[in-house]
Amino acid sequence: MRLLVSLLLCLCIPQVWAAEANAPKLDVGKGGECVKDTQWMRKNHMHVLKHQRDETVRKGIRVEQDALKNCVECHASTSDNSVTAREDSFCVGCHRYAAVKIDCFECHASKRKQALANKDVK
Amino acid sequence: MSEIDTQRRQFLKTSAGAAAIAIAPGMMLYQTAQGDTQAASSTVRWGMLIDTAQCKEGCNDCVSACNKENGLSGKTGATDSQWIRKIEIKDVSSGRALSLPMMCQHCEHPPCVDVCPTQASFKRADGIVLVDRHLCIGCRYCMMACPYKARSFVHETLTDQNPDVPRGKGTVEACSLCVHRIDKGQKPACAEACQNKAILFGDLNDANSDIYKKVRSVASVQIRADLQLNPGVRYQGL
Numbered sequence: 001m002r003l004l005v006s007l008l009l010c011l012c013i014p015q016v017w018a019a020e021a022n023a024p025k026l027d028v029g030k031g032g033e034c035v036k037d038t039q040w041m042r043k044n045h046m047h048v049l050k051h052q053r054d055e056t057v058r059k060g061i062r063v064e065q066d067a068l069k070n071c072v073e074c075h076a077s078t079s080d081n082s083v084t085a086r087e088d089s090f091c092v093g094c095h096r097y098a099a100v101k102i103d104c105f106e107c108h109a110s111k112r113k114q115a116l117a118n119k120d121v122k
Numbered sequence: 123m124s125e126i127d128t129q130r131r132q133f134l135k136t137s138a139g140a141a142a143i144a145i146a147p148g149m150m151l152y153q154t155a156q157g158d159t160q161a162a163s164s165t166v167r168w169g170m171l172i173d174t175a176q177c178k179e180g181c182n183d184c185v186s187a188c189n190k191e192n193g194l195s196g197k198t199g200a201t202d203s204q205w206i207r208k209i210e211i212k213d214v215s216s217g218r219a220l221s222l223p224m225m226c227q228h229c230e231h232p233p234c235v236d237v238c239p240t241q242a243s244f245k246r247a248d249g250i251v252l253v254d255r256h257l258c259i260g261c262r263y264c265m266m267a268c269p270y271k272a273r274s275f276v277h278e279t280l281t282d283q284n285p286d287v288p289r290g291k292g293t294v295e296a297c298s299l300c301v302h303r304i305d306k307g308q309k310p311a312c313a314e315a316c317q318n319k320a321i322l323f324g325d326l327n328d329a330n331s332d333i334y335k336k337v338r339s340v341a342s343v344q345i346r347a348d349l350q351l352n353p354g355v356r357y358q359g360l
């Protein structure tokens with residue numbers, strides 16, 4: 001049993017190191033403290049968003065903290081105000097690495113509200 | 123039971139435990155949240171009363187306000203989205219001409235909801251009829267079912283949408299009664315923009331609201347009332 005565990009450890013640890021080393025470097029935008037810790041969000045953000053989306057659209061319960069709009073507000077790049085514009089943009093960077101297609105921004109704004117408002121003025 | 127087996131059980135137990143913890147804080151998120159966490163209430167019935175006598179021919183302010191608020195192009199081609207349109211009508215025998223805005227009538231018994239195969243079309247507790255674009259497959263049955271021609275299909279890829287009004291290719295959309303504004307306690311953009319005060323917005327169930335009193339004191343009609351859909355939008359002077 002011990003042998004098996006140590007074998008597993010030997011196999012896994014370099015994997016974890018390797019994963020960290022290859023992990024995408026993201027432009028986290030303003031960043032700061034998220035609604036949950038980073039690792040939890042990496043794993044669960046889609047569940048929070050999906051739950052929130054149904055509550056908001058169908059029942060009208062708007063929890064600002066969990067809104068996609070709020071994610072964009074913090075995590076859009078400070079240089080181009082977007083979470084999808086570049087390879088290392090906050091959403092795109094990770095999704096590309098994980099090979100998971102994001103559909104959100106076919107409908108939702110991928111830019112900060114402020115950036116879009118300024119564009120209107122021009 | 124072999125040693126391996128018990129270990130495996132232990133492993134499964136702990137991982138199930140970890141999942142429970144992960145879900146529990148997830149749940150707590152909603153209790154500690156800020157923002158308007160109130161659900162739409164079924165005691166409310168949002169509606170509009172449109173005074174055709176006040177609505178001016180040629181005026182397009184409500185339409186422009188809607189386009190700006192919801193990020194519509196403002197084009198009126200066959201494949202462009204129009205959430206609200208100005209209609210000019212004329213009684214042939216008397217020659218009396220009228221101008222009025224037409225949009226989703228937010229029916230109490232909406233045929234668009236009846237025909238939707240995915241339940242994307244739905245009526246919120248407060249009477250607002252919406253499309254949940256996460257579920258809409260773009261079949262456009264609802265467009266055919268709607269007697270008011272209120273819905274549009276998005277034909278092209280869109281960019282730079284209003285963050286409050288997500289909309290995109292392959293889904294159907296219509297007047298949302300500016301649901302994102304209502305949830306903030308504001309009026310729909312068209313009602314706010316009309317300088318002639320032709321659009322009165324409010325809660326048809328609230329005895330203290332202007333619309334409740336006006337609906338009870340002046341003659342108003344629902345368009346195609348014969349269909350018995352009980353629209354939330356009423357017209358005065360038609």
Ligand code: SF4
Pocket residue numbers: 225226227228229232233234235251267268269270271272273296351
């Ligand atoms: S007016 Fe048309 S789209 Fe609006 S609720 Fe009635 S049937 Fe549905």
Ligand code: SF4
Pocket residue numbers: 237238239240241242243253257258259260261262263264265293294
């Ligand atoms: S187009 Fe969308 S909302 Fe309309 S009936 Fe089909 S699935 Fe439902």
